Amino acid sequence: MKIAVLIKQVPDSDDVRMDEATGTMVREGIGAMINPLDLHALQEALRIRSSRGGEVTAISMGPPQAETALREALALGADEAVFLSDPRFAASDTWATARTLSEAIEATGPYDLVLAGEKATDGETGQVGPEVAVMLDVPFSTYVSWIEFESGNSLVVSRTVEDGIERQRLSIPCLLTVLRDINEPSMPTLSGKRAARRADLPAWDLDRLGLSPEEIGLKGSPTRVVRIFHPQITRSPRLFKGNDIERGIAELLTELEGLGITGREGVS
Amino acid sequence: MRRDSPSGGILVLGEIRSGRLHPAALELTAKARLLADDMGAEVSTLLLFSEIDVNPETLIGYGADSVICVRDRRLGLFDQEVQSRILYRIIRDTRPGIVLAPATTSGRSIMPAVAAKLRTGLTADCTGLDIDPETKQLLQTRPAIGGNIMATIRTPEHRPQMATVRPRTFAIPASDPNRAGSVKELTLPDHCFESRVVPLGLERSDGDDVNIQDRDVVVSGGKGMKKQENFALLRNLAELLDGGVGASRAAVDNKWIPYSHQVGLSGKVVAPKVYFAVGISGTVQHLAGMQTSGMIVAINKDPEAPIFKVADIGLCGDLFDIVPRLIEALRGRKGV
Numbered sequence: 274m275k276i277a278v279l280i281k282q283v284p285d286s287d288d289v290r291m292d293e294a295t296g297t298m299v300r301e302g303i304g305a306m307i308n309p310l311d312l313h314a315l316q317e318a319l320r321i322r323s324s325r326g327g328e329v330t331a332i333s334m335g336p337p338q339a340e341t342a343l344r345e346a347l348a349l350g351a352d353e354a355v356f357l358s359d360p361r362f363a364a365s366d367t368w369a370t371a372r373t374l375s376e377a378i379e380a381t382g383p384y385d386l387v388l389a390g391e392k393a394t395d396g397e398t399g400q401v402g403p404e405v406a407v408m409l410d411v412p413f414s415t416y417v418s419w420i421e422f423e424s425g426n427s428l429v430v431s432r433t434v435e436d437g438i439e440r441q442r443l444s445i446p447c448l449l450t451v452l453r454d455i456n457e458p459s460m461p462t463l464s465g466k467r468a469a470r471r472a473d474l475p476a477w478d479l480d481r482l483g484l485s486p487e488e489i490g491l492k493g494s495p496t497r498v499v500r501i502f503h504p505q506i507t508r509s510p511r512l513f514k515g516n517d518i519e520r521g522i523a524e525l526l527t528e529l530e531g532l533g534i535t536g537r538e539g540v541s
Numbered sequence: 542m543r544r545d546s547p548s549g550g551i552l553v554l555g556e557i558r559s560g561r562l563h564p565a566a567l568e569l570t571a572k573a574r575l576l577a578d579d580m581g582a583e584v585s586t587l588l589l590f591s592e593i594d595v596n597p598e599t600l601i602g603y604g605a606d607s608v609i610c611v612r613d614r615r616l617g618l619f620d621q622e623v624q625s626r627i628l629y630r631i632i633r634d635t636r637p638g639i640v641l642a643p644a645t646t647s648g649r650s651i652m653p654a655v656a657a658k659l660r661t662g663l664t665a666d667c668t669g670l671d672i673d674p675e676t677k678q679l680l681q682t683r684p685a686i687g688g689n690i691m692a693t694i695r696t697p698e699h700r701p702q703m704a705t706v707r708p709r710t711f712a713i714p715a716s717d718p719n720r721a722g723s724v725k726e727l728t729l730p731d732h733c734f735e736s737r738v739v740p741l742g743l744e745r746s747d748g749d750d751v752n753i754q755d756r757d758v759v760v761s762g763g764k765g766m767k768k769q770e771n772f773a774l775l776r777n778l779a780e781l782l783d784g785g786v787g788a789s790r791a792a793v794d795n796k797w798i799p800y801s802h803q804v805g806l807s808g809k810v811v812a813p814k815v816y817f818a819v820g821i822s823g824t825v826q827h828l829a830g831m832q833t834s835g836m837i838v839a840i841n842k843d844p845e846a847p848i849f850k851v852a853d854i855g856l857c858g859d860l861f862d863i864v865p866r867l868i869e870a871l872r873g874r875k876g877v
Contacts (some may be wrong), residue, residue, distance in 0.1 A: 398665035412737035495662030514857035
């Protein structure tokens with residue numbers, strides 16, 4: 274079974290700090306890491322490889338420093354890594370990103386399975402997975418928390434959705450985006466770390482992928498960011514302590530009533 | 542697709558889950574009405590279902606000029622391949638300028654598939670939609686990095702302009718019983734329902750497991766809850782307010798409550814009418830998941846806890862004293 278795992282390098286969310294003066298997020302000097310859900314996707318690929326055999330290829334698009342994310346994937350046990358990096362890929366929106374990734378998947382595949390995290394912690398769109406699936410013309414499922422292979426050329430997934438767990442059967446090849454519940458990522462192995470150090474990771478650029486500059490990067494992106502701003506949420510905190518707690522509870526009850534929060538009737 | 546027709550109307554994808562119309566269908570239809578009035582355009586709401594608990598005409602009262610219904614037994618269980626194929630087909634035939642869907646697990650699966658096929662832009666999880674008065678383009682505003690940054694995005698050249706919208710973003714106005722509009726039943730050829738995805742069923746969860754993003758009230762506990770058993774206290778409070786129970790990462794990492802309840806940067810982003818942070822100090826990661834809530838109530842013993850800076854009402858003291866008193870006061874109000 275040939276499995277591709279899509280990986281994105283994101284700012285380390287454990288390292289997020291606020292600038293007290295401006296109330297905005299500090300971005301400078303923030304570490305980078307593999308998007309947490311992508312680690313679950315990689316772990317699932319490794320789990321499938323250990324039970325069914327095959328090969329796991331990690332694919333990532335990003336600036337030169339994103340190479341470290343792929344070395345990390347190799348240290349964790351991926352067999353191959355494909356690094357897509359070209360200044361002309363910069364400022365890609367989800368469509369252009371999906372276009373680039375799907376071209377790389379076709380160039381290095383075919384794969385039986387493509388796995389990715391449900392969304393990345395920075396952009397939080399969750400769009401690239403389904404977009405890649407459509408561009409590859411394979412079926413897809415999202416919010417996957419369980420994968421089970423069947424005897425034929427199919428698999429069954431559990432999707433964690435708003436009102437429960439949905440089960441779906443998909444034919445192979447297919448693309449799945451996974452949630453954190455699916456597994457527990459493991460630690461890098463010694464042999465993996467050695468392989469990661471030794472690996473040669475030449476960047477694939479636009480020409481090697483055979484894409485036209487019109488299709489990728491900012492030029493290939495249908496959307497444009499016109500403004501970025503920090504939301505101003507103004508609250509006037511009222512703090513109650515000690516003997517004032519009772520008054521605080523009374524004010525809270527009044528506010529709840531004002532908002533129409535009356536709760537369930539007849540709960541005892 | 543590149544723009545090749547006049548601005549077109551607005552198409553809203555309504556969501557029907559297990560035969561029930563999701564309130565986001567009303568919310569988005571009403572919002573689309575406001576946008577359409579700014580552009581001089583029409584609003585159509587598309588409903589794909591096998592059964593539905595309301596008369597599709599209802600949507601007209603909220604602002605739809607037409608309601609397009611595809612009623613087929615094969616639409617009973619969610620199939621992203623079939624739904625995206627049908628949406629694609631209807632966009633192709635009706636050429637809307639804007640397509641909106643709720644940013645639910647379904648909407649967030651169907652819309653990127655359709656956008657990819659149409660070669661157009663899609664903005665995820667919007668919390669603001671406006672029409673640029675000059676260009677008449679859709680301005681799509683969305684939070685990133687858990688709401689710490691907002692970005693306004695537009696789709697200048699490609700059509701339709703597509704967005705998923707976070708449910709509960711816009712108010713649902715009262716229905717106008719005098720609005721006129723039409724309901725069209727569409728019959729689609731069999732091949733529209735062919736799929737490489739076979740839906741096998743939905744195992745419903747209830748009570749505690751209902752998605753906290755769907756709740757008007759969320760009561761979250763953190764490190765201050767001290768142990769798993771103490772979450773019963775929060776469940777009592779949540780139940781009284783018909784709310785859900787959330788948690789900080791610390792509580793989830795301690796295995797006091799499953800991950801599906803985690804609020805924050807690495808969990809869920811919630812924006813209920815009222816959010817209770819109980820025994821939660823308020824890390825940046827947690828604030829990112831709840832700071833856009835309507836009202837925030839913090840209960841914490843540390844007066845310096847950052848959570849008090851974002852709380853409308855802060856109750857500073859021992860949560861094991863305050864929460865039971867609050868529960869008692871709520872019960873008293875109900876006269877139980």
